[in-house]
Amino acid sequence: MNQLDSIVEKIIESVENKYEFKTFLLGASLPAPLYEREDQIRARFKIRGKESIKKELTKELRIKFIKITKKKLTICSQILQ
Numbered sequence: 184m185n186q187l188d189s190i191v192e193k194i195i196e197s198v199e200n201k202y203e204f205k206t207f208l209l210g211a212s213l214p215a216p217l218y219e220r221e222d223q224i225r226a227r228f229k230i231r232g233k234e235s236i237k238k239e240l241t242k243e244l245r246i247k248f249i250k251i252t253k254k255k256l257t258i259c260s261q262i263l264q
Contacts, residue, residue, distance in 0.1 A: 184243065191247045208257040209248060211241050 194209070213236070221236050234242075245256055 184240070187240075187243055187247055191244060191251065194244070194248060195251060204254065206255045206257040207248070207252075209241060209245050211237060211244065213237055213240070 198204075217236065224230070225233075248254070249256060
């Protein structure tokens with residue numbers, strides 16, 4: 184989480200001057216060992232119903248991306264239509 188700013192900068196660098204867009208959808212894939220470690224922690228401390236690391240990460244990335252680019256997030260239900 185302490186690298187969010189640099190991750191967002193890399194995302195912006197990869198799309199600026201290449202694409203024009205009004206809305207966006209941002210996702211992430213994480214290394215398998217991270218999911219395994221999260222599962223171990225959740226099992227050990229009997230954590231249920233809390234947001235996953237991946238969901239929190241993508242949420243924070245989206246918030247930062249919105250603040251910098253002033254673009255709107257595409258809602259998942261809009262994609263299905």
